[in-house]
Amino acid sequence: MEGNHKLSFSIMTEQDIELLSPIMTRAFDEDTKIHLGKDKGGPPGYDNGEFLRKWGLHADSSAFNIYYKGNLIGAITLWIKDDGNNYLGNIFLDPEFENKGIGTEIWKLVEKNYSNTKKWITDTPGFSKRNHNYYINKCGFKLVEIKDQGGFDLYILEKEMSN
Template sequence: MSDHGKIEFVPLQEEDIVLLTTIMTRSFDEDARIHLGEGHRDGPAGYDNGEFLMRYGVLASNDSFTILMHGEAIGVAIVWIQDEGNYYLESLFIDSSIQNMGIGTRIWRMIESKYPDAKMWKTATPGTSKRNHHFYIDKCGFKLINILNPGDIEQETYELEKKMM
């Protein structure tokens, strides 16, 4: 994996929502296009108008970070600390223009090192997002534990977890 430059996390701020929503929309819509075809748009409620990032990144008591590379915003990580040793990755995305370059894996490793007391990580991703499955399972070491609404293209969700050593 090549070094794509300095990556850092800074607290997500309300003034960053417009820029980050643009990045989030581009990232999620590209994933929908790849897996569902041209013209498809898809993401969690409010992903394309700032409501998601305000609700889960600014207003909630989560650890929410703007991810910077070379000092420029490239994505977001939102982590919920559920209870002692149990963490939930609510959202992790980077701009679609820099995906598939090892940057996401590097960011995940940084998240893991930021929470050395984690015993268990959990996350969920749409059933249609095959690149996400590959990323979380093959690159990050998560295991598939459950499929919600199997076969429903709009509602199928993969629940994943990673037990830390």
């Protein structure tokens, strides 16, 4: 994936998991602390590399390390489909780089790099109001469905692209 003068990307490999896991842990724990008042929390394996190995290294995903001014700050996992209905699996940044417009800049680069996309689809927990703000107000997604995931709501978001 092509970047710009501040942001660059490299394909995620097994060797990156050790460096990315603490970043992912800080990102998810920060969100959990803000929204749920708990010190730790995230999807299974978010804090030990299992999540990244399962999804970031999955044969069908396109996962990239994210660098800001040469420093590793997070990662993004995309599922690029033949029909143009692509899926954002996850994006995370080290909390010290959040709320600075970097995530929005990253998303603009994703759209530029995958300009043949017809629709982007993603999901996020109902409790994560910062994620809702990012996806809806910064990136242009629309909430299309709320699913009950057995104890928490999962927000399904989509962004129709005009090609």
